[in-house]
Amino acid sequence: MLEINDLHAEVDGKTILKGITLSVKAGEVHAVMGPNGSGKSTLAAVLAGRPGYEVTGGSVSYQGNDLLDMEPEERAAAGVFLGFQYPVEIPGVSNSYFLKAAVNAARTARGEPEIDAVSFLKELRAALKDMDMSDDMVKRGVNEGFSGGEKKRNEILQMLMLKPKLGVLDEIDSGLDIDALKVVGKGINALRSPERAFVLVTHYQRLLDHIEPDVVHVLADGQIIRTGDRQLALELEDKGYGWLTGEAA
Amino acid sequence: MSGPANKSVPFVEALNQQDAQDADALATFIDVGLPTKALEAWKQTNLRPVAQQAFALAADGAPAGAWLEAQDASTDTDRIVFINGHFSADASHIGDLPDGVVLAPRSQAQNTTVANLGQRSPGFAALDALNAAFAHDGLVLHVPDNTTLSRPIELIDYANNTSDQAQMAHLRHQIVLGRNTHVQLIERVGGDLASDQLNSAVWTGSLGDNAQLAMSRLGALPDDTGMRLQRIDLTLGRDAKVTVASADLGGKLVRVDTDVALTAPGSEAHVSGIYFADNGGHIDNHTRIEHRAEHTTSRELFRGVAAGKSKAVFNGMVVVEKGAQKTDSDQQTAALLLSDRAQVASKPELEIYADDVKCAHGNSIGQLDEAALFYLRSRGLDEQTARTVLTFSFLNSVLELMPDTDLRSAAARLVRDRMPGGERLQDAEAFAQ
Numbered sequence: 001m002l003e004i005n006d007l008h009a010e011v012d013g014k015t016i017l018k019g020i021t022l023s024v025k026a027g028e029v030h031a032v033m034g035p036n037g038s039g040k041s042t043l044a045a046v047l048a049g050r051p052g053y054e055v056t057g058g059s060v061s062y063q064g065n066d067l068l069d070m071e072p073e074e075r076a077a078a079g080v081f082l083g084f085q086y087p088v089e090i091p092g093v094s095n096s097y098f099l100k101a102a103v104n105a106a107r108t109a110r111g112e113p114e115i116d117a118v119s120f121l122k123e124l125r126a127a128l129k130d131m132d133m134s135d136d137m138v139k140r141g142v143n144e145g146f147s148g149g150e151k152k153r154n155e156i157l158q159m160l161m162l163k164p165k166l167g168v169l170d171e172i173d174s175g176l177d178i179d180a181l182k183v184v185g186k187g188i189n190a191l192r193s194p195e196r197a198f199v200l201v202t203h204y205q206r207l208l209d210h211i212e213p214d215v216v217h218v219l220a221d222g223q224i225i226r227t228g229d230r231q232l233a234l235e236l237e238d239k240g241y242g243w244l245t246g247e248a249a
Numbered sequence: 250m251s252g253p254a255n256k257s258v259p260f261v262e263a264l265n266q267q268d269a270q271d272a273d274a275l276a277t278f279i280d281v282g283l284p285t286k287a288l289e290a291w292k293q294t295n296l297r298p299v300a301q302q303a304f305a306l307a308a309d310g311a312p313a314g315a316w317l318e319a320q321d322a323s324t325d326t327d328r329i330v331f332i333n334g335h336f337s338a339d340a341s342h343i344g345d346l347p348d349g350v351v352l353a354p355r356s357q358a359q360n361t362t363v364a365n366l367g368q369r370s371p372g373f374a375a376l377d378a379l380n381a382a383f384a385h386d387g388l389v390l391h392v393p394d395n396t397t398l399s400r401p402i403e404l405i406d407y408a409n410n411t412s413d414q415a416q417m418a419h420l421r422h423q424i425v426l427g428r429n430t431h432v433q434l435i436e437r438v439g440g441d442l443a444s445d446q447l448n449s450a451v452w453t454g455s456l457g458d459n460a461q462l463a464m465s466r467l468g469a470l471p472d473d474t475g476m477r478l479q480r481i482d483l484t485l486g487r488d489a490k491v492t493v494a495s496a497d498l499g500g501k502l503v504r505v506d507t508d509v510a511l512t513a514p515g516s517e518a519h520v521s522g523i524y525f526a527d528n529g530g531h532i533d534n535h536t537r538i539e540h541r542a543e544h545t546t547s548r549e550l551f552r553g554v555a556a557g558k559s560k561a562v563f564n565g566m567v568v569v570e571k572g573a574q575k576t577d578s579d580q581q582t583a584a585l586l587l588s589d590r591a592q593v594a595s596k597p598e599l600e601i602y603a604d605d606v607k608c609a610h611g612n613s614i615g616q617l618d619e620a621a622l623f624y625l626r627s628r629g630l631d632e633q634t635a636r637t638v639l640t641f642s643f644l645n646s647v648l649e650l651m652p653d654t655d656l657r658s659a660a661a662r663l664v665r666d667r668m669p670g671g672e673r674l675q676d677a678e679a680f681a682q
């Protein structure tokens with residue numbers, strides 16, 4: 001589904017991704033771990049097409065198409081979803097308007113008619129319930145005044161409504177208490193299917209207790225320095241990154 | 250001090266003494282002349298487009314054109330319509346009013362005088378005189394003590410020019426609200442203009458103790474022909490409260506001065522506005538809040554955008570006089586530049602002569618937030634829609650402060666119409682709740 005090959009990227013003239021190769025098949029869950037500043041969010045941003053991130057080498061193909069050649073909204077239409085490490089607050093645009101606009105953009109891209117108000121509300125209510133969010137949170141501005149945990153739940157709420165094919169979730173577990181982590185884990189698991197794939201950026205093994213990864217990668221200084229199975233995540237939890245990067249733990 | 254005035258310019262030379270209602274005011278205007286950029290208050294707004302043309306005073310009897318026809322005839326308001334500065338009985342309707350209330354065009358009201366305002370607003374003195382000289386009509390509203398008007402009063406100031414001649418028209422309004430009164434006021438400004446037209450309007454109002462006035466304004470003049478010079482001057486008594494919420498959404502040259510004097514403890518001014526300059530237009534908002542007594546409060550919030558090759562100006566003066574202790578004032582302004590040819594000049598000004606006061610202000614000019622733009626695009630909204638959504642929400646959050654909900658919706662529609670793809674924001678009401 002996703003083939004990243006020797007990807008190099010820079011931000012503001014600074015090289016951050018230094019040759020990343022990664023292959024994600026439909027149905028798989030990949031975890032990407034690594035020290036702060038290693039380039040995990042940069043990788044996610046490049047996959048979603050964030051302006052200002054310049055690809056200087058390599059390629060990314062998604063479902064056989066050149067992902068890097070697509071606008072961010074085209075990627076979204078093709079089923080790529082980025083869960084933000086720091087979701088953006090947009091005061092003045094209500095969450096419900098935003099969700100509806102996003103759902104309709106996806107439907108239009110698929111050649112389907114816009115969703116009717118009743119079906120939209122039904123889906124929204126179900127997703128809100130799954131995410132343990134109150135109705136009034138969709139009336140508020142997008143992420144406006146939300147706590148860190150509420151913002152993360154709102155990301156998953158959007159993902160449940162949009163049903164992407166590839167979910168790239170950047171530290172979706174940071175700032176979540178145990179209960180919220182369960183809720184978020186449940187939301188992600190609900191979408192797992194043989195046609196969908198996920199890339200989970202995380203610092204913590206505990207997320208992976210809820211969502212079992214097929215493959216675990218360690219990203220350090222812009223490169224993947226180790227790939228393994230679940231055991232690798234447990235080992236990292238135990239020993240830190242030092243033993244892999246050559247520094248003292 | 251006053252620099253070279255526009256005295257011997259086509260505008261002044263074309264004035265017809267015979268048309269003047271007030272010879273003294275005309276003499277004052279001719280003596281002072283149109284303000285020039287040498288005056289501080291007119292630094293950012295050049296009146297040359299006015300000075301260089303001869304404007305004929307618009308005659309009575311102009312028809313109701315497309316713009317006026319399109320104003321939904323709300324039955325829930327007392328509507329008073331002026332066409333080119335002349336009262337239109339046909340287009341107006343006034344229902345039953347509580348005892349003692351005077352609501353009439355000045356041409357039909359008795360025993361009313363309108364104060365001369367020149368002294369208080371040096372930047373507007375000449376224009377005030379011009380308005381006084383030529384305005385022979387306007388709204389008169391007197392509300393006796395302890396009276397609430399249940400319906401809003403809706404004033405329509407309509408400009409119509411089907412000729413190939415530049416025209417001008419003037420209105421002078423007066424509001425006197427007694428103690429414990431409640432009044433909602435709406436001002437709609439628009440026009441159908443084949444040629445340039447200059448409309449001026451001066452509002453003077455006084456609010457008695459504990460009176461409340463909620464004023465909603467919507468101005469949308471054609472960007473190629475509509476010119477407007479407006480001043481609102483309100484004086485508040487003890488515990489009186491005024492809200493003035495404006496939306497200025499078009500015009501070749503629009504200048505609105507909103508001045509509030511808080512003369513007694515407990516009085517409050519809430520002044521807000523949005524503007525959207527485009528198509529080479531020019532929109533200038535000046536506010537002046539005078540805290541003249543202790544325990545007075547003011548809140549100001551202005552947001553606007555300038556697109557294309559347009560220019561917008563905001564200047565917010567807050568004066569805290571000696572003795573006005575415990576003044577609480579806050580002024581926040583923000584502007585978005587939607588193109589690199591657009592210009593915004595925004596300036597807060599504080600003059601504080603008391604020491605125990607709280608005066609906050611914030612002023613920003615910038616572009617749309619790139620992070621928010623990307624967030625929307627990453628959820629599938631195309632770039633243009635994302636820009637339109639963000640621009641609309643930027644303005645809408647201030648528009649929400651407009652007391653009259655019908656006027657607010659009308660303003661929201663006009664904002665959408667000014668943006669590419671804006672018609673797709675159909676459920677704008679659902680935007681922010």
Ligand SMILES: Nc1ncnc2c1ncn2[C@@H]1O[C@H](COP(=O)(O)OP(=O)(O)OP(=O)(O)O)[C@@H](O)[C@H]1O
Pocket residue numbers: 011012014016034035036037038039040041042043085
């Ligand atoms: N705009 C920028 N200009 C210069 N350097 C940047 C910019 N944005 C990010 N960086 C740098 O790129 C590097 C990688 O950042 P990135 O956010 O991808 O790290 P990360 O692995 O997600 O870290 P964390 O675990 O803290 O989220 C960091 O050194 C960061 O300082």
Ligand SMILES: [Mg+2]
Pocket residue numbers: 040041042085170171
């Ligand atoms: Mg990160």
